[in-house]
Amino acid sequence: MNTVSDTPGMHDHHHDRPFPRGALIGAAALIGFSLLAVTLARFAGLGPVTEPMAPVVQSRELRFADRADGAVLVYDRQGDEVVDLVPPGSGGFVRGVLRALARERRLQGDGASTPFRLSRLADGRLTLEDLATGRVIDLKAFGHTNEGAFAQLLSPGNATP
DSSP: OOOGGGSTTTTOOGGGSOOOHHHHHHHHHHHHHHHHHHHHHHHTTOOOOOOOOOOEEEEEEEEEEEOTTSOEEEEETTOSSEEEEEOTTOOHHHHHHHHHHHHHHHHHTOOSOSOEEEEEETTSOEEEEETTTOOEEEGGGGOHHHHHHHHTTSSOOOOOO
């Protein structure tokens, strides 16, 4: 009588075989080497390579304020006149960047009155610097279209408050 329990191979469980010792030693050596390499790099002062910033060729300090209808008013630091306007329902990238920077300011306890510095560098890149927190965003990293949304704020626009 041939039953299921008598079938050859049914009792050969994979947990009865030991894990290959060579694989364990290799994995441990790889992990140890990685930790050693990172530790040595930190102590040697090695880190990510950062490209030096090109000189600023044009800049403008701006303040931003939300209007009740959802528009974002853009003020030049030099005065209280609206120099540009992001209409309600548009300018998603500009709004997103400003929202993230405003959140960072709130977390650090900085006020909204400190302006942002929008700069064009000699290599053509645009940066937005939060003068309250010191954070600098390279806008080129977000693509030409998104960078262009900020580029138009470098020159006074035809705002209609």
